[in-house]
Amino acid sequence: MQAMQERSSVSPLELFFDLVFVFALTGVTALMAEDTSARNLVRGVLVMAVLWWSWIGYTWLANVVRADEGFARVAMFFAMGSMFIVALTIPEAFDDLPGGLPGPVVFAVGYFFVRLMHLATFWLASADDPQLRGQLLRFVPSMVAGTTLLLIASQLSGTAQTLMWLAALVADYLGTLFGGAGWRLNSASHFAERYGLIIIVALGESIVSIGIGVTALPISWPIVAGSLLGLAVSGLLWWAYFDTTTLAAERALSAATGETQIRLARGGYTFLHLPMVMGIVLISLGLKKVLNYVGDGSHHTLTDPLYGIPLVALFGGGALFLFGLAGFKAYVTGTMGPVNLGRITTAVVLVALIPLAWHLPALASLGLLTAVLLALILFETVRFAEHRDEIRHGEH
Incomplete structure (x- = not known):
């Protein structure tokens, strides 16, 4: 071989x-x-x-x-x-x-x-x-x-x-x-690429979940809005992982040697990528139910809330992804940093918003999740612009 x-x-x-x-x-x-x-x-x-x-x-x-x-x-x-x-x-x-x-x-x-x-x-x-x-x-x-x-x-x-x-x-x-x-x-680069691709695979499955439940239904404005919001959620998760985190982690993994490198690979990738993938799967469950709500005709789009396990999966999945992402970066790079603290804070906010979302229409709950994730990405992009540019374009 x-x-x-x-x-x-x-x-x-x-x-x-x-x-x-x-x-x-x-x-x-x-x-x-x-x-x-x-x-x-x-x-x-x-x-x-x-x-x-x-x-x-x-x-x-x-x-x-x-x-x-x-x-x-x-x-x-x-x-x-x-x-x-x-x-x-x-x-x-x-x-x-x-x-x-x-x-x-x-x-x-x-x-x-x-x-x-x-x-x-x-x-x-x-x-x-x-x-x-x-x-x-x-x-x-x-x-x-x-x-x-x-x-x-x-x-x-x-x-x-x-x-x-x-x-x-x-x-x-x-x-x-x-x-x-x-x-x-x-090959540290191959290993990091492998796990990055599985994140894309999971996000791809979330996109499939958006569309698979409504393809047999006549297109409507609620379906259009729900689909775009769901796609935005997937895109924001992609941004959170691939914009700088995966680059910084790969460089730290490549710089390590011996058993230290093996422990970083095992802890950061093998173990801490599971909550991220699981979070995406839970979000997929929530997205699937939201699109069913707005498209099947048996629920009132403007009033019927998403509740129970699907709602917990939607917001809890987002929180689980962010917790896993923060843990992954902190473990591999060896530092918590303000970016990770912001992600942990956002994850706590998502969990705290579940009781509020319980009383919102399903489409509004999805909009709320999208808004929180968008706020996080905008904050990171503006607040840590120099750090971001250094990771993406600086010498390494």
């Missing part, structure tokens, strides 16, 4: 791999939208966490060996097939539908094969690297525990099933967190 070079870019095969993840994110949003209860929201979060852990393993793998060369290419296609089956089974991840194969079991087995192919390919790639192979051996127990507990969960129901899912995720996540920092990072 061909090793990844220091300044390599993301390969087309990795982008192709992410198409399956796009479909999986759509499935998570649909799962939470089908039954907007707290229990179903928790289920959606758990499924998202499993999908994320399936995806991140291949970001580390493709940073050690080229994903589009030799056996790694075959492994990526095999993983795509398994991941696609997992995505197809999301509606049955907890409750089996009548007929066909047992959905929860298929989901768990698909996840097992995604993880198994990742481990096998890493094992081959580490043939001449005893330290990396030792790291893999320390990683195996968490992988076995996570997949085994998920298989056990497929035989349970109700609270016991949910708790077993949670135990599986704890085993996977904590096992990786405390399993050592003996991994390899051959």
Whole structure:
């Protein structure tokens, strides 16, 4: 297998791999939208966490060996097939539908094969690297525990099933967190680009959620307004991440070496990008419900409020994204800074606005979210103009 070079870019095969993840994110949003209860929201979060852990393993793998060369290419296609089956089974991840194969079991087995192919390919790639192979051996127990507990969960129901899912995720996540920092990072720029692209993938899914619920409805001014506001929210989130944050974080990651670099990559990207992606998925749920409200004819556009889980997802998702973004930048760059404090303050404001938005028409709630995010971006652009220019155009 061909090793990844220091300044390599993301390969087309990795982008192709992410198409399956796009479909999986759509499935998570649909799962939470089908039954907007707290229990179903928790289920959606758990499924998202499993999908994320399936995806991140291949970001580390493709940073050690080229994903589009030799056996790694075959492994990526095999993983795509398994991941696609997992995505197809999301509606049955907890409750089996009548007929066909047992959905929860298929989901768990698909996840097992995604993880198994990742481990096998890493094992081959580490043939001449005893330290990396030792790291893999320390990683195996968490992988076995996570997949085994998920298989056990497929035989349970109700609270016991949910708790077993949670135990599986704890085993996977904590096992990786405390399993050592003996991994390899051959290209910091490739690694940062990989995670930036997954943010774009998640934002793309939010745009799909805006339109997919109203494409069969006659166009109207409320649909036009809601769609543009939803697109503005996605654009503002994009701006918050890509304008300066990802540049500053990539440079800090590139400047680090050894285990320090591995810890920054693991903490800042593998762990702290999850709340950002999860926040976008929750916003997608809220956007989907807002567009349904303004377009389906069963709600009064000017008076009917968005309430309950969809409203909490809309504003809470925005807050979660900003918390994750601030944590990511602070962790990787090693400083909190006034920009991060502004984002944390805005996240707190979004949470505090939920009781007010509960009494506003759905379209007005979306407008309020857009206004708060726009105010944050305008403030950052004007207040930190010199700092922003230095990061984007200064020498580095």
